[in-house]
Structure formats: C-alpha cells, structure tokens
Amino acid sequence: MSGLETLQPRWTGAALGRRAAGLILPRRTDYAGLSRSWRRDLVAGLTVGIVALPLALGFGVASGVGATAGLITAIVAGLVAAVLGGSHLQVSGPTGAMTVVLVPVVARYGPEAVFALSILAGLLVVVMGLVGMGRLVSVIPWPVVEGFTLGIGVIIFLQQVPLALDTPRAAGENAGLVALATLGAAEPTRAAAPLAVTLGVIVLMLVLGRVRRSLPASLIAVVLATVVAEAAHLPLARIGALPSSLPAPAFPSWNAEALAAMFPAALAIAALAALESLLSARVADGMVEEVPNTDADRELVGQGLANMASGVFGGMPATGAIARTAVNVRAGARTRVAAASHAVVLVVVVLAAAPVVALVPTSALAGVLIVTALRMIDLGTARSILRSSRADALVYLVTVAVTVVFDLVVAVQAGVAVAAFLALRAMSRVSGLRRVAVPEIDAAEEDALLHEHIAVYRFHGALFFGGTKQFLDELTAVKDVHVIVLVLTDVRMMDASGANALTEIITSLQRRGMTVLLKGLDPDQLRVAGAVGALGAIGDAHYFHDLPAAVAHARQHVRHELHGRSVPDCAAVAAR
Structure with missing residues (x-):
C-alpha cells in the first residue's frame, strides 16, 4: 500500500466527523480533581x-x-x-x-x-x-x-x-x-x-x-x-443604560457584498483570536504543573x-x-x-x-x-x-513598528518573516564545505599516488537555497582531480533547492571529466535528492553508505584514467 493510500482513510467523512466531535464535545476528564x-x-x-x-x-x-x-x-x-x-x-x-x-x-x-x-x-x-x-x-x-x-x-x-x-x-x-x-x-x-x-x-x-x-x-x-x-x-x-437581562440570540443580517468586503477584517480577527488565545494558554500552562497542558486544536475550536x-x-x-x-x-x-x-x-x-x-x-x-x-x-x-543580539533586536523593533503603524496580523507576519530570514542567513554562515584527507586504505605506494587525484569534501550544516551558490563556486574551481567524493553525513537539512544545487555541482564536475561519488544522506534527504535528479546524475553505483568503499571505488576510477584499466562493477559495493 502506498503512503498516499494509507493517508486516505484519515480524510473520510466519518473520520473528520469523529475528529470534530472529539474537539467539540466536553469530556469527563475536563473536571478531574473538581471534588478537591x-x-x-x-x-x-x-x-x-x-x-x-x-x-x-x-x-x-x-x-x-x-x-x-x-x-x-x-x-x-x-x-x-x-x-x-x-x-x-x-x-x-x-x-x-x-x-x-x-x-x-x-x-x-x-x-x-x-x-x-x-x-x-x-x-x-x-x-x-x-x-x-x-x-x-x-x-x-x-x-x-x-x-x-x-x-x-x-x-x-x-x-x-x-x-x-x-x-x-x-x-x-x-x-x-x-x-x-x-x-x-x-x-x-x-x-x-x-x-x-x-x-x-x-x-x-x-x-x-x-x-x-x-x-x-x-x-x-x-x-x-x-x-x-x-x-x-x-x-x-x-x-x-445597560440591559437588565441578556439579549435573546439573533443572527445579524447577512449581506453578501458587505461580508465579502469585510472578509479581510474577519481573517485578521480570526488570526488574532487564534494567536492571542494560544499564547495566553501557553502562559497559563507554564504557571501550574499539576493541570494538564492545553489541547491547542481544541482550544481553537472552543474559541471559534x-x-x-x-x-x-x-x-x-x-x-x-x-x-x-x-x-x-x-x-x-x-x-x-x-x-x-x-x-x-x-x-x-x-x-x-x-x-x-x-x-x-x-x-x-x-x-x-x-x-x-x-x-x-x-x-x-x-x-x-x-x-x-542584533538579529533579535531587529525582529523585535520591526514587530513593534509594524504593529503601531499598520496592524497586528501584519506585524506578526513581518516579525516572523524577518526572523526566518535572519535565521536562514545565520544557518548559511555556519554551514560549510571543507576538503579533508583521503582515508588511507593501505600503505601501498601506488595507492598514495592515486590519492593525489582524489578529493574528499565534507559538507556540514544545511544544504538549502540560502547557501548553495558558495558551495557550487568552491567545488567547480577544483583542478587536477579525477574523482571527487562528497561526504554528506553532517548535512542536517537539505531542501529541494539544495538538492538541485547538488545536481548542478555533479553535472558541472562531470562535464569537466570528473567522477562524483556521494556518501551519507539520511532517508529523507535521499528521497529529496532522488526527486530532483541528483542520484540520477551520478548513477546508482556511485552512491555509498561507507567511506572506505567510496574511496576504493574512487581508486579504481583513477587507475582507469591513468593506466587505461577498466573499472569493475561496484554496484554490490554501493549497495552496502
């Protein structure tokens, strides 16, 4: 059964009805401890x-x-x-x-x-x-x-x-x-x-x-x-004068044109009601330990x-x-x-x-x-x-200014946007690429000479749209190398832009006659890389879970380039 098929029952009418009932109807546990x-x-x-x-x-x-x-x-x-x-x-x-x-x-x-x-x-x-x-x-x-x-x-x-x-x-x-x-x-x-x-x-x-x-x-x-x-x-x-009793319930007159004109205001009110209610509930949760924490989705339904x-x-x-x-x-x-x-x-x-x-x-x-x-x-x-920090101060001041000059919802949007931009910039600064020594598989002199034509680069941090160009420029400047091994074990996050940049790097290096080997993506990153074509660009036999296996395969390629020897089928090695 595919992942989509497993999710389908969750969105049936009956399932949605049960979810709505669970979020709306009161529960006996709401009053646990009331006797005390x-x-x-x-x-x-x-x-x-x-x-x-x-x-x-x-x-x-x-x-x-x-x-x-x-x-x-x-x-x-x-x-x-x-x-x-x-x-x-x-x-x-x-x-x-x-x-x-x-x-x-x-x-x-x-x-x-x-x-x-x-x-x-x-x-x-x-x-x-x-x-x-x-x-x-x-x-x-x-x-x-x-x-x-x-x-x-x-x-x-x-x-x-x-x-x-x-x-x-x-x-x-x-x-x-x-x-x-x-x-x-x-x-x-x-x-x-x-x-x-x-x-x-x-x-x-x-x-x-x-x-x-x-x-x-x-x-x-x-x-x-x-x-x-x-x-x-x-x-x-x-x-x-105030009424001496509560008024009888009555629906206000509905005017389709007026409601359409006021819909942006209703959206702003809804966003504010949700935001302030959840923030207030979070404050209350932090004040008392023995009371269960807020069910955030149920709180929204109740406030609505x-x-x-x-x-x-x-x-x-x-x-x-x-x-x-x-x-x-x-x-x-x-x-x-x-x-x-x-x-x-x-x-x-x-x-x-x-x-x-x-x-x-x-x-x-x-x-x-x-x-x-x-x-x-x-x-x-x-x-x-x-x-x-300067980043936090900027986020704070922008939020205050936009709140006073414009409105609250725009202020939250602006504050979150500025915070996200600054966080991405900071993430790109701490992300990097460095060249490391080729692991010594054995002490053979020939292997030491082969290693001169192999470059191992290790990524760390995040490979995302905010910091991929510098990696592309650095790798495409490499010379006098026949094989490049890209170690991605320390990549904590990779989005589609990062995977696409990785594909561009691989394609650019291959055009210059270099072979590219990859090592160390986690399952989610592997799925993203496969979806945008990075794995297709290198071929199945050039992705490894083990660095020594990748280096061994790289040496075979260098021997082929230097001495005309054929490179053995390493699919079995790559599958390890």
Whole structure:
C-alpha cells in the first residue's frame, strides 16, 4: 500500500466527523480533581469576575461597539470558551488586542458589522482547529511575541485619548494620528474634569497595586471615581443604560457584498483570536504543573465557537485574555469551573447592578485601560532583547513598528518573516564545505599516488537555497582531480533547492571529466535528492553508505584514467 493510500482513510467523512466531535464535545476528564478544588475554583471565578467587569466595559466602549457588547462578550464568550476550549485555566473575553483591530472596522463599517464579523471570524477559527493549526503558535519567536505585546500596549494607550478627554474620536484608522487629531480638537475647559478622573484612576490603581496586589484595584478605582463624579456632579460622559437581562440570540443580517468586503477584517480577527488565545494558554500552562497542558486544536475550536456565540448574542470578538488568565491561576483555579463561574458573576452584575454600572464615567474606564497598556510595556524585557543580539533586536523593533503603524496580523507576519530570514542567513554562515584527507586504505605506494587525484569534501550544516551558490563556486574551481567524493553525513537539512544545487555541482564536475561519488544522506534527504535528479546524475553505483568503499571505488576510477584499466562493477559495493 502506498503512503498516499494509507493517508486516505484519515480524510473520510466519518473520520473528520469523529475528529470534530472529539474537539467539540466536553469530556469527563475536563473536571478531574473538581471534588478537591471546587472551593478554590469558585473563589478564583469571583476574583476574575471582579477584575473582568471594568475591563469588559472599557474594551467595549474603547472599540466603539459599546459597554453592553463588551459585557455580553465577557459573559457569553467566556462561558462557551471555558466549557468547550482546550485549556483548563484560560479566561476569555474582550481584550485590548482585539480592540486595536475593531476600532478601524467600526470606523469603516459601523458597530453593527462587528456582530457578523464575530460569527465569520469564529467560523474561521473553528476551521483552523479542525485542520490542526493549533501547533503553529509554537514556531513564533519570542522577540515577535514580545514586540507584538509592546505594540499592542502602545496602541491601547493611544486609543484612550478620546475617552480620557471626553472628546469625540477623530476620523481615521491609525491610532497615533487619531490621538493627535483628537488632542488638537479637544476643548481645555471641557477636557479638564475627565482628564482629572482618568489621572486619578491611574494613580489609585498604581498605589493600590503597590500596597497589596490581591486587591481588585481597577474595580475600587472605578467605584471611587463614580462616587466622586456623582457627588460633585461632574460633567462627564457615562456608560449609559445597560440591559437588565441578556439579549435573546439573533443572527445579524447577512449581506453578501458587505461580508465579502469585510472578509479581510474577519481573517485578521480570526488570526488574532487564534494567536492571542494560544499564547495566553501557553502562559497559563507554564504557571501550574499539576493541570494538564492545553489541547491547542481544541482550544481553537472552543474559541471559534465562543466568538460565534458572542456574535449571535450581540457581542464582539473575543480571545483568551492573558491578564485575566494569570489572575485566575494566581487565585487558585485548577479546573475550567473557575473561568465558567467568572461569567456567572458578570451575569449577576447585569441582573442586579445594571443601573449602578450605567453611572460609571467613561474617563474612569480610560484610566483602567491606560494602566493595562502600561503593564504590557515591559521595559526590562525590551532591554534584554535589545542586548541579546542584533538579529533579535531587529525582529523585535520591526514587530513593534509594524504593529503601531499598520496592524497586528501584519506585524506578526513581518516579525516572523524577518526572523526566518535572519535565521536562514545565520544557518548559511555556519554551514560549510571543507576538503579533508583521503582515508588511507593501505600503505601501498601506488595507492598514495592515486590519492593525489582524489578529493574528499565534507559538507556540514544545511544544504538549502540560502547557501548553495558558495558551495557550487568552491567545488567547480577544483583542478587536477579525477574523482571527487562528497561526504554528506553532517548535512542536517537539505531542501529541494539544495538538492538541485547538488545536481548542478555533479553535472558541472562531470562535464569537466570528473567522477562524483556521494556518501551519507539520511532517508529523507535521499528521497529529496532522488526527486530532483541528483542520484540520477551520478548513477546508482556511485552512491555509498561507507567511506572506505567510496574511496576504493574512487581508486579504481583513477587507475582507469591513468593506466587505461577498466573499472569493475561496484554496484554490490554501493549497495552496502
């Protein structure tokens, strides 16, 4: 049976159905250990719910969709992802990174488009999980992840300028240009009170964080700012009325032309949802040893379904939230009940405290989000990367710059591309070709003279498209040699370009009357070399697994060239 035939059953409808069911349906093992940890899980859920409330409201307002959408997202997406996701500790909801993507979408298409985008992006994330793309996040370099995080922090900070000044957001999609235009349009007398509230929230959160990290600093700061604003009758923009219950599910109106126009935005949202969720889950896995690691593909499916559910209920796209997930773990969470109960806490807020929440000044939420942004800007990590190597520093700076100037998905693509280019350049530099002495098979004087006409070259490193020309130039410059033995045992990687260059080397040397013998490819490299014609160029009898056998055959060729003797059939030797 061929390799293709063995793979075919995996892609039958029944097999795909079983895979989808395995990734979607909850399992009993999801709640292993709950009998021992349920108290800690409930306390952790309450703690995260308190932390998540101002963030959900703030991200909803900052994205332009509204505080209600942010709260619905935290409830619906948080619950669905907790139950169906692949992480036992992940807390999902609206995040700053998603806000960065949504602001230009809302500016271009309006808030209503976000609901349809959430469903479409969620469907794309589900497909990513079903086809096994969950492992791709492991190949993203650390400088890219950190540059991406710093860039998000800068953009979140800039996006709070309109809220902090109670000034309408200027037109545009670039956060820096919008912030500058908003500053220019702000009226100093009107902006003084909201700016004072924003600064007060920032100072209070930073002080409370230093006094005791376990305090819900954001909630305390928002409550105090609301009390002061009400008592002093400050002229501030407020969140406004919230629903006293969750809205009924409803599919947004589908417009084929509009969806086609918004598909690139949906793709960007899906890529961001997948990337941030898997990064957050990886952080959580590293914080606790006794909890099973995240099933990456199942996490994608769960996050995709969470986004679809959020859109159906009138919410915005969601991802795994690194900060809330970290709070969840530190508060003692050990099963997914903690993340699910955080959504229940937010439901209680909607049912019992909606009139009070409506009084919260949006400038207070701006202060909360500015502190969130500042905590994402890790100067210690930035210094470490910038001092590590020029290549890592370049990757980091490119990722930060592209994140701020363009968008997050382009930034990750650019960062990975630069990192890959620099890695290939480094690999080509450490790869090489050197001439080594011909092994002495015996002490015969004739053999010593024969060896003068044999050259043995040993490759090391990688034989790939990035470094083959130098090898070609070096080998084709060889003179006064009848046989060249190429030892490839130390080649760690060979792609099709490297194999093709090897074919060119062999063909060029043979045109000059030299015989080329190969030794030492592993099975995968042998398959690539055979596919592009390298083995056909030398013939089966000129490939060896043993260097002494190759040298013995080379001596026979030299004898033939010097004395006209025939070269024996060495197929048996080559087969060893």
